[in-house]
Amino acid sequence: MTRDLILFGPPGAGKGTQGALLAERLGLLRLSTGDVLRDAVRRGTAMGREAQRYMDAGDLVPDDVIIGIVRDYLAGEAADTGVIFDGFPRTLPQAKRLDDLLEELNRPLQAVLVLEVESDVLIKRLSGRRSCAGCGATYNVYFDPPREEGLCDRCGAALSQRADDDPATVQRRLAVYAEQTEPLIVHYRKSDTDVHHIDGEQSVDHVQRELVELLEE
Numbered sequence: 001m002t003r004d005l006i007l008f009g010p011p012g013a014g015k016g017t018q019g020a021l022l023a024e025r026l027g028l029l030r031l032s033t034g035d036v037l038r039d040a041v042r043r044g045t046a047m048g049r050e051a052q053r054y055m056d057a058g059d060l061v062p063d064d065v066i067i068g069i070v071r072d073y074l075a076g077e078a079a080d081t082g083v084i085f086d087g088f089p090r091t092l093p094q095a096k097r098l099d100d101l102l103e104e105l106n107r108p109l110q111a112v113l114v115l116e117v118e119s120d121v122l123i124k125r126l127s128g129r130r131s132c133a134g135c136g137a138t139y140n141v142y143f144d145p146p147r148e149e150g151l152c153d154r155c156g157a158a159l160s161q162r163a164d165d166d167p168a169t170v171q172r173r174l175a176v177y178a179e180q181t182e183p184l185i186v187h188y189r190k191s192d193t194d195v196h197h198i199d200g201e202q203s204v205d206h207v208q209r210e211l212v213e214l215l216e217e
């Protein structure tokens with residue numbers, strides 16, 4: 001019996017880190033649709049070629065194709081292994097399609113995990129990020145500042161901020177997340193799936209321990 005999980009969390013909540021740790025700890029695969037999509041395109045599967053046509057035309061890959069790729073993955077490499085869905089589903093129609101697919105494949109969803117972090121903390125985590133183009137070191141001006149403002153401790157090069165992390169963009173990313181995710185959480189609550197909210201402001205280790213304890217109950 002496989003155990004499939006969905007992990008939600010706003011940008012900056014540590015979803016990627018926690019998902020990777022959890023996958024390793026529980027022996028699960030992580031399904032990020034972006035990765036799975038790129039892989040299908042690279043391998044030239046029927047669905048991958050279909051997706052390629054949309055991308056070549058500059059269009060979004062439609063849900064039918066995304067679901068087809070997820071189906072191939074679940075029936076293929078993940079046939080005997082549980083999966084952590086990361087960044088998918090994003091919309092209510094996708095969630096409903098995923099419900100049907102999991103039912104068809106006889107893979108009941110074990111739980112939905114939601115990392116919660118207050119938006120002022122997320123804004124500091126994201127808009128405070130700086131990185132060094134010289135050596136790749138990363139900093140946060142609020143939580144882990146360099147000794148000298150704007151300069152890398154290790155190599156002295158100037159630090160820079162990703163365009164995605166400027167405060168206005170961060171606000172917008174958080175708003176999009178809230179708008180997309182709320183209806184999904186309501187959907188899973190209504191469908192009797194266990195939905196757990198985890199305090200993502202704790203340390204990485206604490207969050208991980210809490211996730212593992214929840215799932216081992």
Ligand SMILES: [Zn+2]
Pocket residue numbers: 132133134135136137152153154155156157
């Ligand atoms: Zn550096």
